[in-house]
Amino acid sequence: xxxxxxxxxxxxxxxxxxxxxxxxxxxxxxxxxxxxxxxxxxxxxxxxxxxxxxxxxxxxxxxxxxxxxxxxxxxxxxxxxxxxxxxxxxxxxxxxxxxxxxxxxxxxxxxxxxxxxxxxxxxxxxxxxxxxxxxxxxxxxxxxxxxxxxxxxxxxxxxxxxxxxxxxxxxxxxxxxxxxxxxxxxxxxxxxxxxxxxxxxxxxxxxxxxxxxxxxxxxxxxxxxxxxxxxxxxxxxxxxxxxxxxxxxxxxxxxxxxxxxxxxxxxxxxxxxxxxxxxx
Amino acid sequence: xxxxxxxxxxxxxxxxxxxxxxxxxxxxxxxxxxxxxxxxxxxxxxxxxxxxxxxxxxxxxxxxxxxxxxxxxxxxxxxxxxxxxxxxxxxxxxxxxxxxxxxxxxxxxxxxxxxxxxxxxxxxxxxxxxxxxxxxxxxxxxxxxxxxxxxxxxxxxxxxxx
Numbered sequence: 001x002x003x004x005x006x007x008x009x010x011x012x013x014x015x016x017x018x019x020x021x022x023x024x025x026x027x028x029x030x031x032x033x034x035x036x037x038x039x040x041x042x043x044x045x046x047x048x049x050x051x052x053x054x055x056x057x058x059x060x061x062x063x064x065x066x067x068x069x070x071x072x073x074x075x076x077x078x079x080x081x082x083x084x085x086x087x088x089x090x091x092x093x094x095x096x097x098x099x100x101x102x103x104x105x106x107x108x109x110x111x112x113x114x115x116x117x118x119x120x121x122x123x124x125x126x127x128x129x130x131x132x133x134x135x136x137x138x139x140x141x142x143x144x145x146x147x148x149x150x151x152x153x154x155x156x157x158x159x160x161x162x163x164x165x166x167x168x169x170x171x172x173x174x175x176x177x178x179x180x181x182x183x184x185x186x187x188x189x190x191x192x193x194x195x196x197x198x199x200x201x202x203x204x205x206x207x208x209x210x211x212x213x214x215x216x217x218x219x220x221x222x223x224x225x226x227x228x229x230x231x232x233x234x235x236x237x238x239x240x241x242x243x244x245x246x247x248x249x250x251x252x253x254x255x256x257x258x259x260x261x262x263x264x265x266x267x268x269x270x271x272x273x274x275x276x277x278x279x280x
Numbered sequence: 281x282x283x284x285x286x287x288x289x290x291x292x293x294x295x296x297x298x299x300x301x302x303x304x305x306x307x308x309x310x311x312x313x314x315x316x317x318x319x320x321x322x323x324x325x326x327x328x329x330x331x332x333x334x335x336x337x338x339x340x341x342x343x344x345x346x347x348x349x350x351x352x353x354x355x356x357x358x359x360x361x362x363x364x365x366x367x368x369x370x371x372x373x374x375x376x377x378x379x380x381x382x383x384x385x386x387x388x389x390x391x392x393x394x395x396x397x398x399x400x401x402x403x404x405x406x407x408x409x410x411x412x413x414x415x416x417x418x419x420x421x422x423x424x425x426x427x428x429x430x431x432x433x434x435x436x437x438x439x440x441x442x
Contacts, residue, residue: 008283
């Protein structure tokens, strides 16, 4: 199908973007890899698209004060090829090849993926596992929201109608940090049937600060807190059993909730093995 | 500023084109309807099938997930341009030799996507080729012959470089 008519404006600065978003039914257009699909299917019919692609200040990857900052307009392909991301945010580097296909990654942006917040998408779960901070600028100024409070409900986030997500920040990994990532998808690059992004800190023979963030199993990425506690004690079997307390996956077009629940356990075993290996 | 219709100047296959476009017109519809470049195909129109693949600023993109108005000032290449320049003559020949197409609907997108992998150098594994082409559906061949063709070209180009 073809999109319903809309007006289009190219913002030259963040301030201009926020001003333009004051218009009713205005939407931010970044990489467009989800938004334009929904326009084509007429699931979305904004009055105005505010294109932020020419705002240079929203790009770039940098290490500052022990945090890796990834500008919202960073294309997936840039993050995928970035030595900084591989070194300081290895979880994001692991997830990146699973996000869409090459043509999608050439165009899609980090900020767009997080702001769209598809519950089956990889990056939102990675941010949740990493305890990332999300920088936002809106009509009243700038603020930061932690990942645990950012994803509210199905495609609903802490972003308001006039807010622009400007960057994400994750703590730079140290040698004690372990990460794991796995997903099931029908075709490589498609949205996952179920997936898991995980971080932990090696603490002798045990783990500390285990964070398990599932995707494709609910309305948002979901922390499996009971399983986290069991895994911190080094008991993978108990962690798999504990998942029933953490997850209640609904049926969707890809799989039943029961299948997703089973897959969650398989993913946990795979990811637990990855967490046990020291970083190279 | 916030208008529905926009004047754009786009370099398509090396030639500058000036057109007035509706903001809602996708890049692939612009190429097909305004410029009669019908080598780029329209399949699913929501980014799943890859039939509309074109290059913008040298990188492959979904022609259905980018608006024509966003290409103002940009360089766009379609299968027509890339075929005319002979950049992928060896890949096209390999597709014929290996029977890597039947109906041909996916072929322009398949060629452009494969060329991006081949241009990055080296001889990718069959698994890497399959992963790279995962976003391009072919409903005829079962992919085996496509992977054969891409692999053959990778080896031939590596041989020429050696």
